[in-house]
Amino acid sequence: MAEKILMKGNEAIAISAIRNGVDGYFGYPITPQSEVMETLMKEKPWESTGMVVLQAESETSSINMVYGGASCGKKVMTSSSSPGVSLMCEGISYMAGAELPCVVVDVMRGGPGLGTIQPSQSDYNQIVKGGGHGDYHNIVIAPASAQDMYDFIDWGFELAFKYRNPVVVLADGIIGQMMEKVELHPMKPRRTDEEILQAAPWATTGKAATRARNIITSLSLDADIQEKFNRKLKNKYDIIEQTEVKYSEYMAEDAEYIFVAFGCSSRICEAVVDELRGEGIKAGLLRPVTLYPFPSKEIARLAGQARSMMSVELNLGQMVDDVRLAVAGACPVYFYGRQGGNIFTPEEIVMEFKKANSLE
Amino acid sequence: MSISTEEIRKPENIVYRRPALLTDNVMHYCPGCSHGTVHKILAEVIEDMGIQDKTIGICPVGCSVFAYNYIDIDWQEAAHGRAPALATATKRLCPDKYVFTYQGDGDLASIGTAEIIHACGRGENIVVIFINNGIYGMTGGQMAPTTLIGMKTSTTPYGRDPKLNGFPLVIADMLAHLDGTAYITRQSVHTAPAVRKAKAAIRKAFEYSQKGIGLSFVEIVSTCNSGWKMTPVDANKWMVEHMFEKYPVGDIKDVLAAK
Amino acid sequence: MKEEIIIAGFGGQGVLSMGKILAYSAIMQDMEVTWMPSYGPEMRGGTANVCVILSDKKIGSPIVTKYDTVIALNQQSLDKFEKTVKPGGLLLYDPNGITRTPERTDIEIHKIDAIEVAARLGNSKVYNMAVLGAFLKLRPVVAMENVEKGLAKSIPARYGSLIPVNKAAIEEGMKAVE
Numbered sequence: 001m002a003e004k005i006l007m008k009g010n011e012a013i014a015i016s017a018i019r020n021g022v023d024g025y026f027g028y029p030i031t032p033q034s035e036v037m038e039t040l041m042k043e044k045p046w047e048s049t050g051m052v053v054l055q056a057e058s059e060t061s062s063i064n065m066v067y068g069g070a071s072c073g074k075k076v077m078t079s080s081s082s083p084g085v086s087l088m089c090e091g092i093s094y095m096a097g098a099e100l101p102c103v104v105v106d107v108m109r110g111g112p113g114l115g116t117i118q119p120s121q122s123d124y125n126q127i128v129k130g131g132g133h134g135d136y137h138n139i140v141i142a143p144a145s146a147q148d149m150y151d152f153i154d155w156g157f158e159l160a161f162k163y164r165n166p167v168v169v170l171a172d173g174i175i176g177q178m179m180e181k182v183e184l185h186p187m188k189p190r191r192t193d194e195e196i197l198q199a200a201p202w203a204t205t206g207k208a209a210t211r212a213r214n215i216i217t218s219l220s221l222d223a224d225i226q227e228k229f230n231r232k233l234k235n236k237y238d239i240i241e242q243t244e245v246k247y248s249e250y251m252a253e254d255a256e257y258i259f260v261a262f263g264c265s266s267r268i269c270e271a272v273v274d275e276l277r278g279e280g281i282k283a284g285l286l287r288p289v290t291l292y293p294f295p296s297k298e299i300a301r302l303a304g305q306a307r308s309m310m311s312v313e314l315n316l317g318q319m320v321d322d323v324r325l326a327v328a329g330a331c332p333v334y335f336y337g338r339q340g341g342n343i344f345t346p347e348e349i350v351m352e353f354k355k356a357n358s359l360e
Numbered sequence: 361m362s363i364s365t366e367e368i369r370k371p372e373n374i375v376y377r378r379p380a381l382l383t384d385n386v387m388h389y390c391p392g393c394s395h396g397t398v399h400k401i402l403a404e405v406i407e408d409m410g411i412q413d414k415t416i417g418i419c420p421v422g423c424s425v426f427a428y429n430y431i432d433i434d435w436q437e438a439a440h441g442r443a444p445a446l447a448t449a450t451k452r453l454c455p456d457k458y459v460f461t462y463q464g465d466g467d468l469a470s471i472g473t474a475e476i477i478h479a480c481g482r483g484e485n486i487v488v489i490f491i492n493n494g495i496y497g498m499t500g501g502q503m504a505p506t507t508l509i510g511m512k513t514s515t516t517p518y519g520r521d522p523k524l525n526g527f528p529l530v531i532a533d534m535l536a537h538l539d540g541t542a543y544i545t546r547q548s549v550h551t552a553p554a555v556r557k558a559k560a561a562i563r564k565a566f567e568y569s570q571k572g573i574g575l576s577f578v579e580i581v582s583t584c585n586s587g588w589k590m591t592p593v594d595a596n597k598w599m600v601e602h603m604f605e606k607y608p609v610g611d612i613k614d615v616l617a618a619k
Numbered sequence: 620m621k622e623e624i625i626i627a628g629f630g631g632q633g634v635l636s637m638g639k640i641l642a643y644s645a646i647m648q649d650m651e652v653t654w655m656p657s658y659g660p661e662m663r664g665g666t667a668n669v670c671v672i673l674s675d676k677k678i679g680s681p682i683v684t685k686y687d688t689v690i691a692l693n694q695q696s697l698d699k700f701e702k703t704v705k706p707g708g709l710l711l712y713d714p715n716g717i718t719r720t721p722e723r724t725d726i727e728i729h730k731i732d733a734i735e736v737a738a739r740l741g742n743s744k745v746y747n748m749a750v751l752g753a754f755l756k757l758r759p760v761v762a763m764e765n766v767e768k769g770l771a772k773s774i775p776a777r778y779g780s781l782i783p784v785n786k787a788a789i790e791e792g793m794k795a796v797e
Contacts, residue, residue, distance in 0.1 A: 006643045006652065006772070024453050052452045057478035061445040064438065064475070068418070068446030071436040074453045094439050178681055179639065179654035181646050204434035204450070206413040206457060215428045217419075217437035270679030345684045 003184045009143070009175040012150040012182050013079060013105055014039035017051070020154040021190040023074035024052040026065035028084060031117040032173040033107035036079045049190055059084040063091030063104070070100040071216040073196040073203030075157050079105035081173075082123050083114060085131070092166050093132025096233075097218025101160035101200075103153060104138075105169040107176040108314075110341035118341020119173030121263060124318035127168050128291045135230050137237050139167045139244070140291040142262040146180035154188070159244065161199060163236055170291060172314065174264040174343065246289040247298055251277065255284025257357065258302045260323050261312040262288050264343075269312055271346035272353070281359070291319070296326035303330035308357055310334040312349060314342075379403040381412060385429045392592025394582035395424055397549040398491065401559040402462075403431050405566060415458040416450055418443040420472075422464035423497040441472025444479035447486045451569075458566055460487035466496045469505040469531045476535070483540030483574035487565045490531065490577065492607060493584040501587035505529040508606055513587070528606060532579045536613040542574035544613040548581045550596040554609075561611075573615055581607045620650075620675050622760050623683050626750075627657075627668035627700055628692025628713075633747030636773065638669035641751060644761040644769030645673040653681040666695055673760055690754060692733075694718060711754055711796075729757055730797045736788060745788035752792025763789075 007015065013036050017025055027037045037055060045051035052069075056062035062078045069076035080088060085106045095102055108123045110116035128140050139159050143149045149171060156167040197205060207213045220226040250270050252258060257276070261269040266287035276283035286302060288295045303309060308331050311320035320335040327333050334356040338344045354360045367373070381403040389395045406415050412433055419427045421440035428435035438446045443461035451459040468476050468490050479486065495513055496502040502515040506528050510519040520528075536544045543565055547558035558580060565576035581603050585595035611617070624641070628634045635656060642652040650673050657668040670686075672678050688709040691697040697712050698719065704710050706725045714720075714730045721728050731753035737746040755761065761769070770785055 004646055006639065006646055006654070024449060026449060052449075054448070054452065056445070057474055057481075060442070061475055061478065064442035064445035065449035067438070067442070068436060068449035069453050071446065072416070072450055072454055076449065076453070090439060091442070098437070174655070174681065177656060179642060179652075180678075181652055204416045204436055205454075206416065207432065207434045208413050213428075213432050214434045215437070216435070217428065219425060219437055264681070267678075268680040268682055271683075272680075274679065343682055345682055346680055347684055 004181050005184060006179050007146060007182050008035055008177055008179050009146040009149040009171060010035035010107065010177070011039045012146045013153060013169075014043065015182075015184070016150040016153040017077060018043055018045040018049060019184060019187050020157070021049065021075060021188040022051055022077055022153070022157070023190055024054070024065075024069045024076040025078065026054050026056050026062040026069070026076065027078050028056050028059045028062050028080065030059075030081045030084045032109055032119070033079050033081050033105070033176050035176075036105065051190065059087040060091070063088035066102045066104070067091055067095055067098070067100060070095065070102045071098070071204050073200030073205060075191070077103040077105070077153070079107065081107045081109050082111050082120070085123060086126070089126070089131035091132075092138065093130075093134050093136060094218050095166045096132070096136035096138070097134060098216050099164040100166070100216065101157070101164050103156040103160055103167050103169060105171060108170065108172045110339065116341035117173070119177075119264065119343060120314050120339070120341055121172055121265065122315040122318070122339070123170065124291065124313065124315060127170050128294075128319075128322075136233060137165075137240075137292050139163065139165055139240060139293075140170050141167065141246075142170045142289060142291050143175055144263050144266050144287065145175065146178065146182050149175060150182050150184070163240060164202075165236070165240075170263070172263050173341070241293040244290060245293045245295050245298070247295040248287045248289060250285040250287070252284030252286055252302060254282055255302070256282040256305070256307045257284070257353070258306045258309045259283065259285045259312055260288070260299065260309060260319070261285065262291060262319065265312050265314060268344060268346055269349065272349045275346060275350050276353070288319075294322050294326070296322070299323060299326035300328065300330070303327040306331045308332040308334060310336060310353055310356060312344070313337045314344075315339060379407050381407045381432045383430055383432050387430060388426060389423065390586045392583065392585040392595060393423070394493065394549050394580060395491065397555060398489065398558070398580055398582070399427065399430050401549070401555060402489065402562060405559060405563045406431070406433060409563070409566060411458050411566070414456065415460070416454070418446045418450070418459070418461040420461070420463040420467035422467045424462055424464060424491065425498070427462050441467050441470070442475055443467070444472065444475040444484070444486070444488065448479055448482070448484045451484055451486050455485075458487070458569055460489060460566070460569075462489045463491070464497070465490070465492045465494065465504045465506040469529050476531075477538070480535045480538040480541045480575050480577070485569050485572055486575055487562075487569050488575065488577045489562065490579040491582050492531070492579055493582040493587070494528075494603060495584045495587040497584045497587050501584075506531070506607075508602060530607065532577060532612055535577055540574045541577060541613060542571075542615045543568050543576040545577070545611045546579040546581060546607060546609050548599070548604075548609050550583070550599060568616070579607070581609060620673075620760070622673045622688065622758065623686050624671045624673070624688040624690065625668055625686045625700055625703070626671065626690040626692075627666065627696035630667045632667075632692050633744065634667045634692065635669050637747035637751050638671045640748075640766075640769050640773045641761070642671050642673070642769075643772045644766040647765040647768040647772070648761055650675060651678050653678050655681045666693070668696065688754065688758060690750060692750065697721065709757060711750070711757065713750065727757075729753065731792060731795060733792060733795075736791045736795050740784060740788055740791065742784050742788075745785055748785045748788035749792035749795065752789035753796035755789065756793040756796050
């Protein structure tokens with residue numbers, strides 16, 4: 001039986017990185033995710049797996065350390081929270097442009113600006129729609145439990161290397177700070193130099209006589225070359241959209257009212273669905289697990305059977321735009337959200353749902 | 361007695377040749393620019409040390425953004441100013457590699473000051489080659505942090521005025537104060553003896569980077585005759601007369617020599 | 620079985636670690652758990668609280684507004700959370716420093732003088748374990764053998780020698796609850 005540990009989502013990220021053969025973590029302290037680096041420093045993985053852990057002088061520097069490590073074909077990652085991730089967006093754009101694999105964890109807090117340190121989901125637009133400059137997508141995966149935090153690190157690296165693309169684990173302060181049971185899977189060793197040459201023949205591993213020099217860059221200068229590259233990226237994103245969509249449903253099969261929520265909000269909406277079902281109202285939930293690619297087809301399918309949908313988010317209404325695009329007018333789409341670090345209760349959502357649907 | 365061309369080209373007659381690690385790509389640098397010479401001696405050092413397969417270079421944003429087109433090694437192209445961060449991770453994850461950054465004064469001394477200072481502070485075992493020509497070359501001759509007082513650039517058209525623009529940063533001397541630096545030197549490449557000294561300094565920096573004693577920093581006081589709006593010969597003369605006063609050449613710190 | 624509990628008191632009373640030990644004990648019994656420290660303005664002024672949910676099934680919302688059990692360890696917590704006990708639920712409080720006693724009549728109300736228990740055991744730090752004992756006496760949601768395992772998992776190895784006094788406090792708390 002696998003070992004089960006009580007831990008915070010943030011701790012799960014650190015333990016998962018060590019146990020899944022991550023080569024390097026580069027970070028900068030910021031609430032509410034500082035436990036990630038603190039846990040790594042306490043565990044001293046450089047003595048066990050050889051993993052490098054380094055506290056950088058800024059988020060700008062830590063994401064560029066990730067760029068350097070990823071250029072060498074290593075499994076490297078960072079984590080931060082909203083204001084820090086804003087600083088990282090430059091580096092993420094460069095990595096998307098240089099087609100570098102990496103995992104970035106964003107434990108979201110209330111914004112804009114310095115904002116609050118309480119949980120929020122207000123970086124949806126920033127992370128899902130880009131964040132940095134230029135035509136690119138992050139692959140975005142949204143954990144809803146400490147176990148997800150543990151599992152999504154390995155899954156994130158799998159996607160990152162499969163597509164040579166940055167992956168963002170878009171979490172929030174609740175998932176980061178809450179303790180839950182986490183089942184530890186068997187250790188995966190770090191990749192050997194030979195395995196890196198196999199997995200990342202494009203990496204700067206030192207120019208061998210047998211190959212041309214490897215150059216990691218996002219610079220074109222020539223408009224035609226850049227356009228060709230942008231179209232190559234588009235082809236990659238098309239494949240990602242066709243093959244990597246992941247979502248989960250809760251009592252959605254016969255539902256007449258569909259909630260759409262990700263991360264901690266999806267957990268809270270499960271209680272909302274239970275409450276409404278108890279009152280004889282056929283409610284259901286769709287939780288996008290991947291935010292990019294977005295489960296648009298599944299939402300469109302549910303829109304065909306639904307009287308209405310409601311997007312429930314800890315922000316002013318960001319994912320709801322994508323829900324509306326997917327629904328394309330097939331049913332009304334409502335939004336309910338709380339901001340600034342306030343968290344909605346199931347009762348509050350039930351009330352807003354009834355108000356929106358004139359069910360009182 | 362006349363000698364045929366074939367005779368002259370025999371290997372035993374060769375006294376000078378292009379370094380094997382310089383590629384066939386035509387350099388985009390302006391005639392008279394110092395970059396070409398520094399690229400050449402850098403390629404020679406890597407070739408002489410036999411470390412082509414163990415060297416990873418990090419290019420900056422600036423005129424030398426395309427350095428990866430000219431030296432036949434693996435390269436990473438950094439965002440503006442961030443090369444020391446890339447080099448930090450590369451060296452820590454691949455400690456057996458020789459890792460160097462190649463940065464201009466806009467890249468290193470302006471937008472990238474945090475990265476270079478903290479790489480020095482942490483004592484990263486990397487080599488930094490710093491081209492200081494007192495001007496932004498690639499973007500068309502704007503003021504750099506290293507622009508001398510009174511020097512005219514496109515953003516200081518009446519000369520750099522300390523009241524308006526502040527004072528030049530003497531980066532190498534600043535970095536020498538940091539405990540994490542092992543070797544700090546300032547060189548130039550405007551004469552044959554200077555080129556030989558600069559090459560020896562780069563070689564020492566590469567050798568130091570494998571000793572685990574901290575960061576090695578080679579500043580090359582350089583010319584930008586296009587940006588300075590001078591002929592190459594006049595630019596060299598102006599550099600000696602003005603730049604060397606503020607940025608004198610010679611070793612500033614060498615932790616091994618001091619012992 | 621599902622038990623939704625909030626433990627609230629002053630910072631330093633061991634509220635968070637009591638919640639952690641309870642949660643770990645439930646994991647030893649193969650239950651699902653969530654442990655959510657409080658966020659928001661109620662953290663100001665030196666109060667701390669943690670919501671612990673124990674369940675046989677996967678736990679949906681970690682955020683609840685009504686609790687099966689409220690454990691209130693100071694007046695502010697009692698004032699704030701008395702109204703959040705579900706009808707028929709449990710309110711356990713420490714009577715020390717309490718000037719306004721609970722008023723509800725539709726819930727089960729008990730007192731635990733955990734300061735007295737901890738003083739008797741000569742270790743003020745086991746105050747929270749006395750409270751935990753009182754709770755487990757009233758709501759035996761986790762078997763004692765699993766509580767012992769949970770304690771061992773929660774206390775860092777270098778403090779392993781403190782496990783017996785913590786265990787004793789739990790047992791004394793069980794006896795002391797009124």
